[in-house]
Amino acid sequence: MNSSKITNALSIVAIIALIVGTAAAIFTTQRLIASHARLTAVIRDIEQLQACREKLSSSLASLAAFEQLPAPHPQLLTQMVAMLPSEAKVELGQESEQPAIAGWVVKKQELTINVAPFSRVVEFIHAAETGRPPWRLTHCMLRSSATEPGTGSAMLVFEALDKKD
Amino acid sequence: MYKKVIGIEFQENSGIVGVASELRHGRLVHSEQLDLLRIRRAAEQGIPLAAALSARESFARWIETHFANAAKARKVLPTILDIQLPFPLEDCVYQFLCLRKPGPKEAVRALAVAARREAVQKKLAVLQAENLDPMFLDQESLALWTQSLEEAPPSKAGDNSWRVVVHLGSERATVVIGKAREFINSYCVPSNDAAQINRVLTASLPTKGPAVEWFWSGPGAEDRRVADIYTQLADAWPGSSVIHNSPQTFLARAVAARAITRGPYRCNLRLGSLAHPAIQRQTHRRALYSAITATACGLTLCAASLFASFQVHARETAFNNYFRRLANDVAGYDIGGARGQHAVRIAREAATNRLARLKPFVRAFQPSRLETLVQIVNLSKKADLTLASLTMTPTRITLSGTARNWNACDPVLDFLKLAGYRVKFDRQEPVNDTRITFSITAENGDEQFQDN
Numbered sequence: 001m002n003s004s005k006i007t008n009a010l011s012i013v014a015i016i017a018l019i020v021g022t023a024a025a026i027f028t029t030q031r032l033i034a035s036h037a038r039l040t041a042v043i044r045d046i047e048q049l050q051a052c053r054e055k056l057s058s059s060l061a062s063l064a065a066f067e068q069l070p071a072p073h074p075q076l077l078t079q080m081v082a083m084l085p086s087e088a089k090v091e092l093g094q095e096s097e098q099p100a101i102a103g104w105v106v107k108k109q110e111l112t113i114n115v116a117p118f119s120r121v122v123e124f125i126h127a128a129e130t131g132r133p134p135w136r137l138t139h140c141m142l143r144s145s146a147t148e149p150g151t152g153s154a155m156l157v158f159e160a161l162d163k164k165d
Numbered sequence: 166m167y168k169k170v171i172g173i174e175f176q177e178n179s180g181i182v183g184v185a186s187e188l189r190h191g192r193l194v195h196s197e198q199l200d201l202l203r204i205r206r207a208a209e210q211g212i213p214l215a216a217a218l219s220a221r222e223s224f225a226r227w228i229e230t231h232f233a234n235a236a237k238a239r240k241v242l243p244t245i246l247d248i249q250l251p252f253p254l255e256d257c258v259y260q261f262l263c264l265r266k267p268g269p270k271e272a273v274r275a276l277a278v279a280a281r282r283e284a285v286q287k288k289l290a291v292l293q294a295e296n297l298d299p300m301f302l303d304q305e306s307l308a309l310w311t312q313s314l315e316e317a318p319p320s321k322a323g324d325n326s327w328r329v330v331v332h333l334g335s336e337r338a339t340v341v342i343g344k345a346r347e348f349i350n351s352y353c354v355p356s357n358d359a360a361q362i363n364r365v366l367t368a369s370l371p372t373k374g375p376a377v378e379w380f381w382s383g384p385g386a387e388d389r390r391v392a393d394i395y396t397q398l399a400d401a402w403p404g405s406s407v408i409h410n411s412p413q414t415f416l417a418r419a420v421a422a423r424a425i426t427r428g429p430y431r432c433n434l435r436l437g438s439l440a441h442p443a444i445q446r447q448t449h450r451r452a453l454y455s456a457i458t459a460t461a462c463g464l465t466l467c468a469a470s471l472f473a474s475f476q477v478h479a480r481e482t483a484f485n486n487y488f489r490r491l492a493n494d495v496a497g498y499d500i501g502g503a504r505g506q507h508a509v510r511i512a513r514e515a516a517t518n519r520l521a522r523l524k525p526f527v528r529a530f531q532p533s534r535l536e537t538l539v540q541i542v543n544l545s546k547k548a549d550l551t552l553a554s555l556t557m558t559p560t561r562i563t564l565s566g567t568a569r570n571w572n573a574c575d576p577v578l579d580f581l582k583l584a585g586y587r588v589k590f591d592r593q594e595p596v597n598d599t600r601i602t603f604s605i606t607a608e609n610g611d612e613q614f615q616d617n
Contacts, residue, residue: 003449003453004449006453007449007452007453007456010453010456010457010460011452011456011459013456013460014455014456014457014458014459014460014463015459016463017459017460017462017463017464017466017467018459018460018462018463018466019463020463020466020467021462021463021464021465021466021467021470022463022466024466024467024470024471025466025469025470027470027474028469028470028473028474028477031474031477032473032477035477035480035481038481039480039481039484041505042481042484042485042488042505043484045488045505045506045508045509046484046487046488046491048509048513049488049491049492049495049509049512050491052495052512052513052516053491053494053495053516055516055520056495056516056519056520056523058527059519059520059523059524059526059527060523062523062526062527062529062530063523063526065526065530066526066529099522100522100523100525100526101519101522101523101526104525104526106525118542122535122538122539122542125535125538126535129533129535133529134529136528136529136533136534137533137534137535137538137557138534138558138559139557139558139559140534140538140555140556140557141554141555141556141557142552142554142555142556143553143554144551144552144553144554144566149551159525161525161526161529
């Protein structure tokens, strides 16, 4: 094959390569434009989801803290009332449970104490709230005794998170 | 473009004479006259040669088209030339120079330079017999015209005057006619025949007797001979008469200068299969390089497009995967095939639900109500308040009791206000007792207290 034929063949190859290259470039450009629109939409969606996740993250951190507890069951209030004076009449209400998340339930329990020193009641509440996991005082009603200052009756409502096995 | 070229001319009496022309720092420098031996030696060293086809062997002629559009005019020029030629155009080598429109609405005209293929081959054979193979084969009339303008530029006053360049050989003369800088026509006449020159001028010039600048060149341009011819013509065509410097080598200088400089009316009639092997190789090399470059460009475009496509695909996939992970993460479960805003809506609803169910965990880390309770009791003690009852709910604190004076409740009220409660305070004037009965209702709309 002489050099002129090689040049001719190479010219044909060049033309084909240029046509294919140009077509590929046009196709890619169109694809880039379409992809840009799709990516813009995805980025907008991602931003919305990230805002949601930010809101969730602090709540999930609280859950994580509970999940790390070695014993995820609050101490029984029936046992804790022993720290109240023996003369105090304690009535424990029905314990209710409400499902929370990830196998956890919200326990609520009402407690009525008839005539006890308020200082002992405060100690009791403090002890309940420092448990792991803690009971948390949600409602309370204290009524002073008319005869003995510093004493009275108390109605307390506690809530605690408990992991169901 | 070459830097040095040797122009050669075949003269009837002297044989082949030549001049080496060289561009030095943008200036054209001509050597003295070279004999055949020196020309051959220079050619062997690789210096290109330039020769010219005489006005008898070739022609240069203006061709008028009917088109004002240059592209259309260019297409019909070969046909018009073919019609004007007494032999087939296929037997010729030709070039069209200076496509121009005299006015905005006027038709395009071009200068056709052509020679019979046979004449070119003959000329080359004559030179090749002397071991000379010129790379450039110019057209004599145009070479004479441009060199005359180069060596004796028209004066400003003579911008519109006619110029006649007469190249005198021993047997024939070439008469080139032009106006200002524009080539008009050329003729080949017998040497020493002033009547013939007069005749061609009469045919070419519009009216008899305009001012003519006469320029003489060629091996026959000796003072006495020029004076003889000029005397016969001066009556009819008066004007200045100048013999160019070194008239013997004028044409050789002209073809050499045209080969190495740019300017109007440049041509090379060694075209197509008649082209010099070096030019053919150069053309072939250029074609090859162009083809290789174009192939490389095409392949690069393909590769770049493929790369860009893969990149785009990878990026889109990465973004979509991240979006899916994020949506699943926010929803707390696999949202399946949901995409785009639909997926966002599902994830948002799930997140709202999760947030509601996570509230007890958040509340567990908020300050204890016991602290508020203890603070109120302590402040009450300090202010000598007697509390009859104290009720705390997630959104409300209610206190009732007695105070020793009208403003004794202020510390408790300040504390509650500082804690963000809206406080309602009632007190009654003492009737029998010295103590004042009061009741405080503090309300807090804070979200953290509302879900119990």
